[in-house]
Amino acid sequence: MSQTAAATAVPRRTKAPTGMSLFFYRLGKSLQTPTPYLTLFGVALWLFTWWLLCEGLRVDRFDKIPGPVAVSKDLFSPTPFQGISIYTQEYYDHILVSCRRILIAFSIATGVGVPLGLFMGWSRRIRDYAFPILETLRPIPILAWVPLSILMFPGFEAPVIFLATLASLFVTTLNTMLGVDSIDEAYFRAAGCLGSSNWDIFKNVVVPGALPFIFTGLQISIGVAWFSLVAAEMVSGDLGLGYLIVDSYMNNVTVPMVIGMITLGFVGWVTSMLVRMLGNWLMQWHVKALALQGR
Amino acid sequence: MTDIAQPSTHAAASATPRKRSRLQKLWQNQSLWRGITAIIVFLFFWEIGSRWDEWFGKEWMIPGVGLIPPPTDVAATWLEVLPKVGYWESWYSSFKRVLSGFLMAMLLGIPFGLLLAVNKYFRGIFFPPFEILRPIPPLAWVPASLIFWPTNEMSIAFITFLGAFFTIVINVLGGARNIDVRYLRAAQSMGASQWDLFSKIILPGTLPSIFTGAAVGMGITWEVVLAAEMISGGGTQGGGGLGFFIWNSYMGGSLEQIVVGMISVGIAGYLSSSAIRMIGDWYMPWKRLF
Amino acid sequence: MNISTPVASEGAKPMAANEGRGALSIRNVTKIYDPEGVNVMAVDNCSMEIAAGEVCMIVGPSGCGKTTLLNAIAGFHSITEGEILLDNELLCGPSKPKADQGAERMVVFQHGALFPWKTLAENVAYGPIVQGKLRKRQALEKASDMLAEAGLGDVVTKYPGEVSSGMSRRAEIVRALINDPKVLLLDEPYRAMDALTKSIMHESLLETYDRTKVTIFFITHDLEEAIFLGDKVHVVTTRPCQLKKTVEVNIPRPRSYETQSSEQFRLLMDEVNEAVHEEAIKAFQAGERELA
Numbered sequence A: 001m002s003q004t005a006a007a008t009a010v011p012r013r014t015k016a017p018t019g020m021s022l023f024f025y026r027l028g029k030s031l032q033t034p035t036p037y038l039t040l041f042g043v044a045l046w047l048f049t050w051w052l053l054c055e056g057l058r059v060d061r062f063d064k065i066p067g068p069v070a071v072s073k074d075l076f077s078p079t080p081f082q083g084i085s086i087y088t089q090e091y092y093d094h095i096l097v098s099c100r101r102i103l104i105a106f107s108i109a110t111g112v113g114v115p116l117g118l119f120m121g122w123s124r125r126i127r128d129y130a131f132p133i134l135e136t137l138r139p140i141p142i143l144a145w146v147p148l149s150i151l152m153f154p155g156f157e158a159p160v161i162f163l164a165t166l167a168s169l170f171v172t173t174l175n176t177m178l179g180v181d182s183i184d185e186a187y188f189r190a191a192g193c194l195g196s197s198n199w200d201i202f203k204n205v206v207v208p209g210a211l212p213f214i215f216t217g218l219q220i221s222i223g224v225a226w227f228s229l230v231a232a233e234m235v236s237g238d239l240g241l242g243y244l245i246v247d248s249y250m251n252n253v254t255v256p257m258v259i260g261m262i263t264l265g266f267v268g269w270v271t272s273m274l275v276r277m278l279g280n281w282l283m284q285w286h287v288k289a290l291a292l293q294g295r
Numbered sequence B: 001m002t003d004i005a006q007p008s009t010h011a012a013a014s015a016t017p018r019k020r021s022r023l024q025k026l027w028q029n030q031s032l033w034r035g036i037t038a039i040i041v042f043l044f045f046w047e048i049g050s051r052w053d054e055w056f057g058k059e060w061m062i063p064g065v066g067l068i069p070p071p072t073d074v075a076a077t078w079l080e081v082l083p084k085v086g087y088w089e090s091w092y093s094s095f096k097r098v099l100s101g102f103l104m105a106m107l108l109g110i111p112f113g114l115l116l117a118v119n120k121y122f123r124g125i126f127f128p129p130f131e132i133l134r135p136i137p138p139l140a141w142v143p144a145s146l147i148f149w150p151t152n153e154m155s156i157a158f159i160t161f162l163g164a165f166f167t168i169v170i171n172v173l174g175g176a177r178n179i180d181v182r183y184l185r186a187a188q189s190m191g192a193s194q195w196d197l198f199s200k201i202i203l204p205g206t207l208p209s210i211f212t213g214a215a216v217g218m219g220i221t222w223e224v225v226l227a228a229e230m231i232s233g234g235g236t237q238g239g240g241g242l243g244f245f246i247w248n249s250y251m252g253g254s255l256e257q258i259v260v261g262m263i264s265v266g267i268a269g270y271l272s273s274s275a276i277r278m279i280g281d282w283y284m285p286w287k288r289l290f
Numbered sequence C: 001m002n003i004s005t006p007v008a009s010e011g012a013k014p015m016a017a018n019e020g021r022g023a024l025s026i027r028n029v030t031k032i033y034d035p036e037g038v039n040v041m042a043v044d045n046c047s048m049e050i051a052a053g054e055v056c057m058i059v060g061p062s063g064c065g066k067t068t069l070l071n072a073i074a075g076f077h078s079i080t081e082g083e084i085l086l087d088n089e090l091l092c093g094p095s096k097p098k099a100d101q102g103a104e105r106m107v108v109f110q111h112g113a114l115f116p117w118k119t120l121a122e123n124v125a126y127g128p129i130v131q132g133k134l135r136k137r138q139a140l141e142k143a144s145d146m147l148a149e150a151g152l153g154d155v156v157t158k159y160p161g162e163v164s165s166g167m168s169r170r171a172e173i174v175r176a177l178i179n180d181p182k183v184l185l186l187d188e189p190y191r192a193m194d195a196l197t198k199s200i201m202h203e204s205l206l207e208t209y210d211r212t213k214v215t216i217f218f219i220t221h222d223l224e225e226a227i228f229l230g231d232k233v234h235v236v237t238t239r240p241c242q243l244k245k246t247v248e249v250n251i252p253r254p255r256s257y258e259t260q261s262s263e264q265f266r267l268l269m270d271e272v273n274e275a276v277h278e279e280a281i282k283a284f285q286a287g288e289r290e291l292a
Helices: A001-008 A019-031 A033-058 A066-076 A089-122 A123-136 A142-150 A159-184 A185-193 A199-235 A241-250 A254-284 A286-291 B009-015 B021-026 B031-056 B070-082 B083-120 B121-133 B140-150 B152-177 B181-189 B194-233 B242-253 B253-284 C067-075 C120-130 C136-150 C165-176 C195-212 C221-228 C256-259 C264-287
Strands: C024-032 C039-051 C055-059 C081-086 C088-094 C105-108 C185-186 C215-221 C232-236 C243-248
Touching: A001 A089, A019 A033, A033 A066, A033 B121, A066 A254, A089 A123, A089 A159, A089 A199, A089 A241, A089 A254, A089 B194, A123 A159, A123 B031, A142 A159, A142 A199, A142 B194, A142 B242, A159 A199, A185 A199, A185 B253, A185 C105, A199 A241, A199 A254, A199 B194, A199 C120, A241 A254, A241 B140, A254 A286, A254 B140, B031 B070, B070 B253, B070 C243, B083 B121, B083 B152, B083 B194, B083 B242, B083 B253, B121 B152, B140 B152, B140 B194, B152 B194, B181 B194, B194 B242, B194 B253, B242 B253, B253 C055, B253 C105, C024 C067, C039 C067, C039 C081, C039 C232, C039 C243, C055 C185, C055 C221, C067 C105, C067 C185, C067 C215, C120 C136, C120 C165, C136 C165, C165 C185, C165 C195, C195 C221, C195 C256, C232 C264, C243 C264, C256 C264
Parallel strands: C055 C215, C055 C232, C105 C185, C185 C215
Antiparallel strands: C024 C039, C024 C081, C081 C088, C232 C243
16 A cells, blocks of 8 residues: 555656756756866866967967957957958858858768668678779878869869869768678578568668668768868869968958858858768667667 | 488598688689779779870860870879989978877877866866867868968978877777776776776777777878978978979879879878778787787 | 477467478588688588477587577578478578578577667568568558567567567567468577566467467577477587487476476476586587687
């Protein structure tokens, strides 16, 4: 009797909170730990050091770099002193151009790299033929392709996109292949036992089994794409964030240069975030299993 | 019923090890032959693709590929360049830059990563700014560092360092945080001090990640050195390098030399990452078993 | 050769669809691996007869080649010599070293091989769908019904990563049974489980067996499990794997956990234990690493 009474008083297991209440629960929990305060302190310390070196004390050489005050003044002013702010159309033009290039390059690289990697992982024969060629080309740094791609492709747009595509293609293909390698042999055997055709195995084992690795690869690949895009835009470009940085340098305006760097970091972070979210959405099984392991 | 008692005549014969020599095994390796075939076919198509316009006239030129010099021409140019001192000086200066930046990144990155992993408060304070700066591609730092550092050489070294630093730190941090708690508890129960835990468990436990980070960082370092040499080196005060070799060939319009430069950089990068792998194998004998 | 005599016929129910099929003959099978050019003999001239509807337990030390035998039956590996027949049809033999994989021989794997990217219902429905026996919707309905029958009605839409290992192993057996196999091949399926979960799994497997009378080829090194579940216990030697001794388990079915405390059970345990222990010592001293 007393046991049942106790059971009704404190429910054995409460229902998991969802939506907003889950968010507030997590927020409340995290505010009880030192982490958010340390984070705030760390960022503040970093900003303060930057300010102190560049603007406060004006240490020699640091004074050539704009400090946080100068940058934020320009960034949030409708009439920026050095030409670029969140109110100017030009700023968004640069972002849009870079993002469009990344989108094209990333789509091509994913569209080619994922199937190629899947087939290379799946078929011994395809791997034997394709892998050596890939491995011969891969050690050549993407930047070494810059002059050749400028010569090979006409205009500003094509070489830049080519370089970004090439960079992410290698990463995506290799990671996808490793992803297929990582699939436990037992799943192939189980699928074989259950009477699958080769196509069934490809669809139901190879593709979903490699997905976690594919998405890890895609996150790296989009980072690499940004990396080479910036390089390409700096060498040959007419617009884009990389161009903004190098153009400001040429024209001796340092604030837009720093704005370009910050924006690049932010946009790059957002894109890799989007890739991760897409991956989580596609791999509910993976996310749920990891969550139960407490990760 | 089937006769179970039948003596197994084959057993003695086939249980003895049938060893094949290493050369024999290499010869019989199907993957190797397929790889060689693939590369020969690739070179063959490259040759045909780029010679197409020579044979059938300019109007038949294959876009893109047609402009690339054929492999035979590249080989000829390479042979021409090989004995020249300038070519090897480019190798030397690129290697010097890569090594100095890379070593600096290792020297600062490993302790920083370990500190982040070991100390909760240190991580809480220094990880967020690190994460804010990390997404900025290293090359975006080029102009800023050109302004900041007095010489070109120093700014190249700085960017090179930066490129490898972020990767190494992230890998060290991940590796150190992934060490199985059981190892630490086992060591503690055997009476290990804090320093013992650090030097006997955390450091060797992180070694594999350090080498992974180093291999990736080495790749990035080459990219960055090349870019820096192309963008800033320009020949005036930066002392050449393979990036400059490529850029110079581009300016001089020698396509063959561009490809020679590309292949040279590829070889250089490959040598560097193999060196890291070898050192890794040598330092981590327990990993070799698998 | 008289293999068509069903051994366990006393509990024959009308729904026992497997009556009279699923007889497995393993004759003089030898398997030699040669990794790195050094030959390793995993199975040496091993023969055994498994009658239709029999629960056959294979007991032997770790890494002795039991799994190799199972893999040969399932068609994952080739055999070097000998032949394996299912209902007098040749699976593999001298002319055809590797058996085809097929749904009449279903494997339940050591570490479990439910596809982690499919829900339990989708996993169970997978076989009938890819074999083209059922449409997707019907298959999913049937899968949910069968899972509910096995006591998994609440978790049909969960992923394997979200349920306990006992549940997922049970679901894996359901995934095998939905294909109406002739033989169920189980490779130490309960190895990683604690004793309490294990006993529940045993009862559920026995219940399933009493219902379907499917032939079971069960690899284990848990002697109690072997005697509790099996009709026959085949003790095999350490690598290379050879049949050492066959112990008939004449405990009547249906069995329950009380069976394990009976005198008869204890005597059988002693008999099997004696045969296995010697082999276990040999295997331990050899100290070879298990083959995958």
